[in-house]
Amino acid sequence: MPQAAERKALERSLKKLNENTITLAELSEIAIRKAVYGLDRLDPGVADDVFILDQEIYALQVEIEKTCVDLLALHAPVARDLRTITTCLKITTDLDRIGRYAKDIAELVLQFHAKEPNPAGTLGKIPRMAEVAVDLVDRATRAFVERDAESVRHIEEDDDAVDLLHDEIFQEIVAQMKAGALDIEVGARYILVTRYLERIADHAVNIGQRVVYMVTGDLAPRVRAAERAKGRPPARDGGPRGSTGDNHRGTDK
């Protein structure tokens, strides 16, 4: 059991860890919002902002990781303290990946700009998918800030909406490319965008589940996306339902 002075030192470090993690969450959310904004308007000017944010996110992630290792090595934390530190250690990776996907989307926006695609028509579901994915990130990070486990206890069920949109958009893009209505290169990039958004939502779910663990000690059972997809209505043309995001709680590919 730490003595009073040690407890104070631990609390100082925990406070710093919490502040840094909240900052990281804010930066990641800003990055993805900016990337989606750029995608929506095909505005290449946003990309530079996202690239800078990605660098800041990475630097902060490294700092948080170091703080966590120091805390574990120096204070041998237990109970809530231990859960907070391991949660921060885990979700920094998720937040960093969200920032990285934001950067990937921003890079695609630059390429879209060069090809001047027409994102109207059936591709109109992509902004909707982006909105749902960003909302999941927002909910998960807010739950972390407010230590609110209940708001994210079933967050993986909301992620299914993103997975469903992903499947539907995939089918639409493939159909348009088959019909010659969409340039193959542009279509492939849109598929990448939806893939990134789907992964962002997965990382939001990871964060939400970690918040539940941090607050309550309950670790959510691992349910594969394919298993949950069995309960969903089938996508048109028998598309790759459940084939994406198969490792729901896994790391990036």
Next chain:
Amino acid sequence: MLRSLVKRAAPKAVVPEPEVLQVPPPLTLVDVEDPAIESRNLSVWYARKHAIREVNLKIQRKGITAIIGPSGCGKSTYLRAINRMNDTIRNCRTTGQLLVESEDVYGPNVDPVLLRRKVGLIFQKPNPFPKTVYRNVAFGIQLHYRATKEELDRVVEAALRQANLWDEVKDRLDDSALGLSGGQQQRLCIARALAIHPEMLLMDEPCSALDPVATAKIEDLMFELKKVMTIVIVTHNMQQAARIADHTAFLYLGKLVEYNVTRELFERPTQELTENYITGRFG
């Protein structure tokens, strides 16, 4: 004179113990089916001080159970109640049941000496006798059994080997035990206890006076011993409890607060009091 009589005759105010009321009902989250030791509503008083308050606890056979809690919470009292070491304290009174191998050790036909042969106790501070290393280990055997020199040699060596001390003292058996290091002295005390083949070992902060290397040796020894005997350890060292114990009980103000598998208790304690204690918020 009159004033002093009046003062003496005045009714004593009944002062409630508010802190006791803050202790939540005990929460036992581990189910021990075949306990080696079990206390049922065990209470221990030192005169009017209620040191242990109706503690119900089942201790796993051939496992290590840690008892943690702040100073004065009754950890050592509970431990000493198991082999009736509290009998030696004046005004100490025990109620409830304490079953060792299903027999109430406070029953009418229990011989405390035989009980202590079955249930050894290791103290916080190593307490070897001011005799040779050999005599320290042989002492207990000679107290309880008649043995030839050869038998004695054999048992002493076996006990010292079991305590992982033989290699360090085999050439110093006739030297004074007081010349050994603190860690060696503690292992000698464990060897002394092991020599009479106890079924259970009670350890009252056995490593609190030892450095990390000596502590590691005692902990290694405990891992070996738990294969053949039941160990109950009182410790102030949270990391030690987390490292070695299968189950951990948290006592506060003489009451059992929480009893669970060690990993669970340290990772996600159920009671807020437990959480606050193990994270150092009080104690």
